Amino acid sequence: MENIMETKSLHLYYGDNQALKNINLQMRKNKITALIGPSGCGKSTYLKTLNRMNDLIEHVKIEGQVLLEGQDIYDPKVDVTMLRKRVGMVFQKPNPFPMSIYDNVAYGPRIHGIKKRSQLDELVETSLRGAALWDEVKDRLKKSAMGLSGGQQQRLCIARALAVSPQVLLMDEPTSALDPISTMKIEDLMVELKEKYTVAIVTHNMQQAARISDYTAFFLVGEMVEYADTEKMFSMPSDKRTEDYITGRFG
Ligand SMILES: Nc1ncnc2c1ncn2[C@@H]1O[C@H](COP(=O)(O)OP(=O)(O)OP(=O)(O)O)[C@@H](O)[C@H]1O
Numbered sequence: 001m002e003n004i005m006e007t008k009s010l011h012l013y014y015g016d017n018q019a020l021k022n023i024n025l026q027m028r029k030n031k032i033t034a035l036i037g038p039s040g041c042g043k044s045t046y047l048k049t050l051n052r053m054n055d056l057i058e059h060v061k062i063e064g065q066v067l068l069e070g071q072d073i074y075d076p077k078v079d080v081t082m083l084r085k086r087v088g089m090v091f092q093k094p095n096p097f098p099m100s101i102y103d104n105v106a107y108g109p110r111i112h113g114i115k116k117r118s119q120l121d122e123l124v125e126t127s128l129r130g131a132a133l134w135d136e137v138k139d140r141l142k143k144s145a146m147g148l149s150g151g152q153q154q155r156l157c158i159a160r161a162l163a164v165s166p167q168v169l170l171m172d173e174p175t176s177a178l179d180p181i182s183t184m185k186i187e188d189l190m191v192e193l194k195e196k197y198t199v200a201i202v203t204h205n206m207q208q209a210a211r212i213s214d215y216t217a218f219f220l221v222g223e224m225v226e227y228a229d230t231e232k233m234f235s236m237p238s239d240k241r242t243e244d245y246i247t248g249r250f251g
Helices: 043-049 080-086 101-111 117-130 150-162 180-193 206-212 230-235 240-246
Strands: 003-014 017-028 032-036 060-068 087-090 168-172 198-202 215-220 223-229
Touching: 003 043, 003 198, 017 043, 017 198, 017 215, 017 223, 032 043, 032 206, 043 168, 043 198, 080 087, 087 150, 101 117, 101 150, 117 150, 150 168, 150 180, 180 198, 180 206, 206 230, 215 230, 215 240, 223 230, 223 240, 230 240
Parallel strands: 032 198, 032 215, 087 168, 168 198
Antiparallel strands: 003 017, 003 060, 215 223
8 A cells, every 4th residue: 555654763852842752654645544642642743744834833853754755854955835735734723814715725826826817716616626615605706715604714724725736635633613514524525535635634533533534543642652444443452552542531
């Protein structure tokens, strides 16, 4: 099976505090990988190492390797804007820009030099369709994105991420601020997205991880305790600590 991303002996420190310890994980292409574990175990930190979002934080030290199709993304030669085009991110709280729905989606493509109106129109439509939002907004593309519901805003953020044709989509608790119906729509959407993209999702929701992911990684105080096929992880975890966590005995 093909891996698209891989971390090798990855350690991360915030100053003197080690937040990731020796993480070795191979992320399978066109699959959904869920990252689970109690609060503060390093899930978000790990996710952010995959497109260098931690670069923005002071006093961060990273050791080891993060490979995207075999290339180390921390190599000084790597163009971080290009990296984030290939590895997009969706955050916990929907964060549309205070501009129109159209301009939100066209934002990334414009940064990457696409100016032709017809080309942008097409990208906006395909991305909104890809995020299962087109039908709801096609008659109000020029209206502010701030007028959308929370669930629609989150799908808009997904459309914005898709508009630059990423290979990998990182999602940090993308449904935790949403109601159950919006959550269900985004879960369905993620399952569709893996046809074209590889998805990594941080979630606190055990049922969500079990429902949508193909592989699950369980983190505990900076270590990856177990990484397995999701079905296996939830039916026959091999580590006692994983079992305690998924059965709700701690965390
Ligand atoms: N910017 C930062 N500066 C210093 N320490 C940080 C920073 N961000 C996170 N940490 C620390 O790193 C550890 C891992 O945090 P992280 O946010 O990755 O955990 P998490 O598993 O995603 O938690 P949660 O589920 O609560 O979001 C924690 O001890 C946290 O306090």
